[in-house]
Amino acid sequence: QHAPVLLPSLLACDFANLASEVKAIEAAGAHALHLDVMDGHFVPNLSFGLPVVEAIRALTDLPLDVHLMIDNPAEYAQRYRDAGADCITVHAEVLDDPRPLLEEIRASGALAGLSLNPPTPLEQILPALPHCDLVLVMSVMPGFGGQQFDPVALEKLSRLRDDPDCRALLEVDGGVNQSTIARCTAAGADLLVAGTAVFGADDYCERVDSLNRLARS
Numbered sequence: 001q002h003a004p005v006l007l008p009s010l011l012a013c014d015f016a017n018l019a020s021e022v023k024a025i026e027a028a029g030a031h032a033l034h035l036d037v038m039d040g041h042f043v044p045n046l047s048f049g050l051p052v053v054e055a056i057r058a059l060t061d062l063p064l065d066v067h068l069m070i071d072n073p074a075e076y077a078q079r080y081r082d083a084g085a086d087c088i089t090v091h092a093e094v095l096d097d098p099r100p101l102l103e104e105i106r107a108s109g110a111l112a113g114l115s116l117n118p119p120t121p122l123e124q125i126l127p128a129l130p131h132c133d134l135v136l137v138m139s140v141m142p143g144f145g146g147q148q149f150d151p152v153a154l155e156k157l158s159r160l161r162d163d164p165d166c167r168a169l170l171e172v173d174g175g176v177n178q179s180t181i182a183r184c185t186a187a188g189a190d191l192l193v194a195g196t197a198v199f200g201a202d203d204y205c206e207r208v209d210s211l212n213r214l215a216r217s
């Protein structure tokens with residue numbers, strides 16, 4: 001098993017200085033970036049869309065992990081791939097059968113991710129597991145950074161980790177910080193999204209190091 005990977009979420013960065021934020025987080029040792037796309041329908045908030053993903057693509061060679069919190073991901077997945085996404089995650093709550101879209105994402109050359117909100121039972125995504133390169137377990141209701149970690153995610157992560165049919169990478173998102181990150185990796189998370197915990201720090205380098213140390217402890 002490889003070391004867990006921290007994915008800073010740019011949702012918590014200073015958008016007025018996007019280029020310097022991306023450079024700073026890259027210099028701090030981030031291995032990939034998590035980009036939160038929100039449509040004001042699936043979640044009660046709007047963030048950014050295609051032009052901003054394209055702009056970030058032009059700024060960095062880091063892998064871009066695009067989290068689509070939108071009602072109609074099938075209409076947009078290819079466009080986010082074209083904009084430079086390396087991984088595209090869609091929500092189970094808006095898809096009757098996520099399998100065709102996951103396969104379409106794979107065929108486009110990106111990793112295909114499937115996410116579920118805290119109230120969504122794990123059973124709902126089990127039939128789609130063979131079509132997932134990653135499963136994104138939400139530990140908050142999506143829409144906003146800075147919320148409190150919901151431990152329901154830990155139970156889902158452990159069950160996925162112990163499921164011999166699950167070969168997907170396991171990602172966790174929401175309220176991941178210095179006090180919750182070790183429990184996430186202990187439960188089996190490979191990929192750890194952190195917004196506020198990273199961009200709220202004065203020294204990104206020190207914060208990335210300490211989160212990585214805790215994740216590997």
Ligand code: DX5
Nearest residue numbers: 009142143145146175195196
């Ligand atoms: C929540 C987003 C998260 C968010 C996490 O809707 O999916 O990726 O940026 O923010 P923190 O780490 O502050 O909970």
Ligand code: ZN
Nearest residue numbers: 036067173193
């Ligand atoms: Zn996210």
